[in-house]
Amino acid sequence: MISPLVTIVALCHNHAPYLREALDSILAQDYAPLEVWLVDNGSHDESPAILQEYAQQHPSWYLLLLPENVGNCRAFNQAFFRSQGEFVVDFATDDVLLPQRISQQVALFQSLPPDYGMVYSNCELLTEAGQPLGLHHQPDGHGGLVPRPASGWVFAEVLGRFFISTPTMLMRRATLLALGGYDETLSYEDFDFWVRASRDWRFQYQDAVTTRKRKHLRSMSAQVTRAHDPYLASTVRVCAKALALCRTPTERQVLAARLRYELRHALRRRQLAAAREVAGLLRQVARRGPVDYALTLLAYLPLGR
CATH class of the missing domain: 1.25.40 (Serine Threonine Protein Phosphatase 5, Tetratricopeptide repeat)
Known part of the structure; x- marks a missing residue:
């Protein structure tokens, strides 16, 4: 079976302290082929220089340096609509991909019917300094997880509660195209994607830790x-x-x-x-x-x- 192309849109805004670890985690993936887009969303720190360094070292990677912060949704779309991957990762460059992240999720996708638009998994939460905080989906002591994952037709589930760890998502390109990409009028993307995508596409949870997510004082959950x-x-x-x-x-x-x-x-x-x-x-x-x-x-x- 030919391995499908996977696009990683690596979105950066002032992530210099974490950026090398994030980009090295792309290089550590045990999956190929990968299409990598490095997108700097108007950073004021050393991020653009680091991204340029990696782009020079890896000529197949694409580099997009935006002169100002245009918001995550628009920045993602500028890379997405130029990309080619059958599956897409929206990767914040303060997070870390575990080495088998892409291979595990692609294998799951290939076992599912074509009306599945997104797979997601568990993740390890980190402090800004990289200290572990536990898992997003924690064992409940009775064989289940909290928050409880949901799979299949989950439209009502995503309306009612938060259970998906956004950084773990692998999205089908056809799903994103059907939605017209992210809604650029919004200040964040995940809730809108969940609602619109889950109406016509099924989601699937994978019981594996695939990602490390860094929690910041300035994160959405804090805001x-x-x-x-x-x-x-x-x-x-x-x-x-x-x-x-x-x-x-x-x-x-x-x-x-x-x-x-x-x-x-x-x-x-x-x-x-x-x-x-x-x-x-x-x-x-x-x-x-x-x-x-x-x-x-x-x-x-x-x-x-």
């Missing part, structure tokens, strides 16, 4: 807990897309629960415009109760009350 969540507006937009994609009462119920969570989150962050948008979506999805009405009223109070 959403701060007074101003810069990702909330994008989350609301994805929820609006999800509403248009819902087909069953169960899916609408799951989306309603998600919207109630986001409404509370927006109010806690005092982002009233976002809270009003969420309240409007909730009104379209479900019959509202007294708590829903009360929270909606809070969204229309003057800021500071």
Whole structure:
């Protein structure tokens, strides 16, 4: 069987302290053929020089140095639409690929029907300094994992809870093309990809640790807990897309629960415009109760009350 070409889009923004380890992990892959795109998204540290060094040492690699930060979605798309791989990895260059990452995931993909659009796996979490923090999917002591992985048709699952470790994803090129790539109007990509892709494509979990993910104080998971969540507006937009994609009462119920969570989150962050948008979506999805009405009223109070 001919091995399919896999594209790795290595996205960098001020990753100089971690960049060599990340790029060396590409070189350590036991899989071929690979197409590697090095993309610097407007870094202000030594990252562009390091990327140029690796590109010179490996002439088959492609180098794209963006003069300013255009956002992850647009930066990824600029490489993706020029690439050729049948499967694609969106690789943040502060993370690390384990040597069998690509070979394991490609082998799984080749065993699945063609309507599977993405496979994902477990990962080891690291501090900024590289110290282990445990696994993304932790054993629950009863033979399962927390968060519980889901496979197959997972549209309702991705609406309702976070369980996919984004850095572990291997995406089918045809799936990304069907979506038009990442939505460049959004500030982050994974939730939107999960929602839109899972409507028409199946996902598959692989019970293996394939990646090391570095957790930063400035990461998305840290940002959403701060007074101003810069990702909330994008989350609301994805929820609006999800509403248009819902087909069953169960899916609408799951989306309603998600919207109630986001409404509370927006109010806690005092982002009233976002809270009003969420309240409007909730009104379209479900019959509202007294708590829903009360929270909606809070969204229309003057800021500071």
